[in-house]
Amino acid sequence: MTKEIRTRFAPSPTGYLHVGGLRSALYNYLFARKMGGKLLLRVEDTDRTRLVEGAVENFIEVFDWLGIHFDESPAVGGPHAPYVQSERLNLYTEATKTLAEKGHAYVCFCTSERLEQVRADQQARSLPPMYDKHCRKLSKDEVDARITAGEPYVWRMAVPDNEVVEVHDIIRGDVNFETSTIDDQVLMKSDGYPTYHLANVVDDYDMRISHVIRGEEWLPSTPKHVLLYRFFGWEPPQFAHLPLLLNPDRSKMSKRSGDVAVEAYRDKGILPDALLNFVALLGWHPQDEREFFTLEELVNEFSLQRVNKAGAVFDQAKLRWMNTEYLARLTHDEMWDGVAPHLPSELLTESAVRVRYAVISLRPGAESFQDLAAKVVEAFAPADISNDSWDEAQLSFVGEVADGLSTLPAGTWNDFEGLMAEFKAAANSAGAKHGLKGKGIWMTLRMALTGREHGPELGRLVGIWGREGTLNRLHAAIAAKLSQEQSP
RNA sequence: GGCGCGUUCGUCUAGGGGUCUAGGACGCUGGCCUCUCACGCCGGUAACACGGGUUCGAAUCCCGUACGCGCUACCA
Numbered sequence: 001m002t003k004e005i006r007t008r009f010a011p012s013p014t015g016y017l018h019v020g021g022l023r024s025a026l027y028n029y030l031f032a033r034k035m036g037g038k039l040l041l042r043v044e045d046t047d048r049t050r051l052v053e054g055a056v057e058n059f060i061e062v063f064d065w066l067g068i069h070f071d072e073s074p075a076v077g078g079p080h081a082p083y084v085q086s087e088r089l090n091l092y093t094e095a096t097k098t099l100a101e102k103g104h105a106y107v108c109f110c111t112s113e114r115l116e117q118v119r120a121d122q123q124a125r126s127l128p129p130m131y132d133k134h135c136r137k138l139s140k141d142e143v144d145a146r147i148t149a150g151e152p153y154v155w156r157m158a159v160p161d162n163e164v165v166e167v168h169d170i171i172r173g174d175v176n177f178e179t180s181t182i183d184d185q186v187l188m189k190s191d192g193y194p195t196y197h198l199a200n201v202v203d204d205y206d207m208r209i210s211h212v213i214r215g216e217e218w219l220p221s222t223p224k225h226v227l228l229y230r231f232f233g234w235e236p237p238q239f240a241h242l243p244l245l246l247n248p249d250r251s252k253m254s255k256r257s258g259d260v261a262v263e264a265y266r267d268k269g270i271l272p273d274a275l276l277n278f279v280a281l282l283g284w285h286p287q288d289e290r291e292f293f294t295l296e297e298l299v300n301e302f303s304l305q306r307v308n309k310a311g312a313v314f315d316q317a318k319l320r321w322m323n324t325e326y327l328a329r330l331t332h333d334e335m336w337d338g339v340a341p342h343l344p345s346e347l348l349t350e351s352a353v354r355v356r357y358a359v360i361s362l363r364p365g366a367e368s369f370q371d372l373a374a375k376v377v378e379a380f381a382p383a384d385i386s387n388d389s390w391d392e393a394q395l396s397f398v399g400e401v402a403d404g405l406s407t408l409p410a411g412t413w414n415d416f417e418g419l420m421a422e423f424k425a426a427a428n429s430a431g432a433k434h435g436l437k438g439k440g441i442w443m444t445l446r447m448a449l450t451g452r453e454h455g456p457e458l459g460r461l462v463g464i465w466g467r468e469g470t471l472n473r474l475h476a477a478i479a480a481k482l483s484q485e486q487s488p
Numbered sequence: 489g490g491c492g493c494g495u496u497c498g499u500c501u502a503g504g505g506g507u508c509u510a511g512g513a514c515g516c517u518g519g520c521c522u523c524u525c526a527c528g529c530c531g532g533u534a535a536c537a538c539g540g541g542u543u544c545g546a547a548u549c550c551c552g553u554a555c556g557c558g559c560u561a562c563c564a
Contacts, residue, residue: 012564047563112562119561128490129560154562172493181491181560189562196564220492220559243494250556278500281513285501289512308501311557315499318514328527364527375526427523442523454525 005037006210009070010200012044013055016261017062019314020215020245020253023279027242028213029068030280030302037210041073042203043084046193056084062262066272067295072207080207085199092194095202095232096155096187104231105187107143108135108156130183131156155188157197157228165223170211170240170304177223185224197221201228204237213240213304216311217252240304243283244311253314269368270319274326278319282312292325324367332360335372342373347380354466357416361460375456379464383451385477386484393434394444395481400430401445402474405467413467420459448477 009025011017017025032039041063043056060075072078082088099105110118110131119129136158147153163179187198194202204212219241229236245253253260259268265275277293285308286293286301293301330338339359347355358376366372390398404426412419431441445458449470455461462470 010564014564044564050563108562115561123489126489130490152562156562175492177491183560186562191562193562195562200564215558216493217558218564241493244558246557248499252558281500283500287502289502291500291513310494312501313499315514318500321514362526439523444523446523452524456525458523 003210004208005032005035006040006208007032007037007213008040008042008204008207008209010042010044010203010214011059012047012050013052013059014050015052015055015058016263017059018253018260019262019265019279020260022066022262022275023245023282024214024242025063025068026276026280026298027284027302027304027307028211030299031211031213031304032071033299034302038071040078040080040207040209041070041075041083042207043074044196044199045084045086046189046196046199048086048191048193058263062266065266066262066276068276085203086193088199088203089192089194091202091206092188092198093192095198096194099157099187099228099231100155102231104158105155106136106158107138107147107153108184108186109138109146109151109153110134128181133184136184152190154186154190156184157187157224157231159184159224159227165226167219167222167226167239169219169222170238171243171307172219172241172309175219175222179223179227182223182227185221197224197228201225201232201234205229205232205234209237211238211240213242216241216244240307243308245282246311246313248313250311250313252311258314258316265319269370270323271326274323275319277326278322282314283308320367324365327366327368327372328364332356335359335363335369338369339373339376342370344377347377350380350469351466353414354464357460358464361464362456379456379461381450383447383449383473383477385447385451385480388447388451390444390481393436394440395478397430397434397436397441397444398448398474399478400433401427402471402478404430405462405474406471408467410467413463416460416463419463423459423462449473 007028009021009028011021011025029039031037041059043059045051056074060073063070070076072080072083074083077083096105100107108131114134115131118132118134122129135156159179159182161179165177165179165182167175167177169175185197186195188194203209222239222241226236247253247257249257259265262275266272273294276295276298277291280293280298281291284302284306286306327335336356336359343355355376358379359372362375362379363372366375405423408419408422408426412422427441427445428437431437436444442458443453446453446455449458449461465473
């Protein structure tokens with residue numbers, strides 16, 4: 001029987017979810033689901049200096065928003081709880097003891113000052129900065145004595161000499177490392193907390209992780225992990241190192257250029273499904289040329305074999321396009337529900353039917369709920385026509401249109417389609433009476449009604465404003481022009 | 489500096505020896521539609537890093553070079 005597929009997303013609680021982390025989490029999720037396995041969330045909080053309050057709760061909340069659910073996590077628990085490393089310290093202590101007994105770990109008393117000095121010397125001589133294994137030759141008696149004396153110390157791994165460590169990577173194939181280039185990595189810090197290297201190996205084994213799918217930045221430290229598995233006598237998991245997510249300048253994606261927090265995209269109005277879809281396509285592609293996928297479809301299509309090796313630039317413009325596409329596929333009800341919370345309270349005094357009509361009329365091309373809300377607000381904004389100058393004909397034409405509209409049966413104003421036709425007819429007949437046609441008609445009306453050269457179709461705006469709003473605008477425009485003539 | 493990974497249009501990518509005068513998408517751009525803007529529709533632009541091999545034949549295989557990126561912490 002084959003081993004159960006178990007993957008994990010193991011972030012450190014920095015306070016927000018990085019989109020690169022999201023991509024890793026997503027691929028872990030897709031792979032686990034596809035293979036009928038489990039996905040777990042494990043919090044790697046072994047660096048006490050970087051703890052952020054509420055970070056774990058935030059992760060859970062954001063993943064919930066995204067619709068990615070973990071089979072085992074700090075929130076839902078599971079057979080390998082706890083899923084927070086700071087609550088598993090005894091495991092790491094035990095593991096260290098095991099390594100020490102086998103001679104694979106040793107105590108090091110070197111101060112950070114000395115380490116810095118060593119590094120500086122090596123740099124000066126153009127040598128690779130590595131620990132000089134100074135404490136590896138300390139006698140057991142000396143070690144015991146110094147520990148008893150209360151001297152602070154760490155545990156380091158004893159990397160063997162002159163060996164080649166082979167890392168099997170699903171995405172990159174076999175990658176070899178000379179042990180002479182591998183540092184005697186610290187496993188246990190002086191504060192009693194493990195480093196990432198020790199903790200992730202111990203936990204991945206303990207939690208029976210079958211596939212470690214993580215960012216490429218971990219590839220160089222993987223031989224250390226492989227060595228640890230060997231020291232412990234454990235079978236290592238399969239590794240898959242994902243290509244990095246890049247800034248436009250092709251450096252590793254960072255806060256430097258643009259947003260990296262999933263929360264920032266959520267706040268900007270990016271839909272969770274759009275974000276997931278977009279991120280899934282960064283470094284992976286399906287067999288055909290489709291590019292719109294639900295989470296379920298992604299699960300069906302996903303395969304680690306189709307993950308690319310080269311890093312991918314996170315293209316904000318394409319994300320925006322994808323979000324626009326997702327928005328366009330929403331029903332009117334869904335769109336209304338999304339936009340309504342972003343509308344200012346002033347608009348509540350307007351008829352709900354007309355505000356809703358505004359949302360429906362203005363939605364084509366909207367990039368986000370916020371974007372559409374802004375367009376709605378703009379549509380209701382008062383006109384300022386002081387910069388436009390009219391001749392006599394235009395002035396009477398606008399009056400004529402106002403008269404024509406005021407005689408429309410009340411019911412017409414509630415029938416948006418019919419109103420559009422009536423409005424057009426009124427404008428055309430008034431135009432004919434005053435020698436205006438085509439652009440002369442429409443641009444004059446557009447300026448009178450909105451004060452701007454560009455904007456939504458007037459026939460729709462009239463419906464959005466309603467009888468009173470429309471006539472008010474027309475009368476206000478006429479009044480403004482008349483007073484302008486009197487006081488030049 | 490050392491180690492490692494990578495390299496197809498500006499960007500995301502298809503391509504796994506002939507079907508590639510290299511396909512799709514975003515972007516940009518021309519036109520159409522039109523009361524304007526946007527939307528929509530139609531079209532265009534643009535790439536196999538370089539040099540050697542292997543082969544009848546290479547974007548596809550091999551080697552080298554260049555360039556880019558990552559790692560090089562008692563951070564993950």
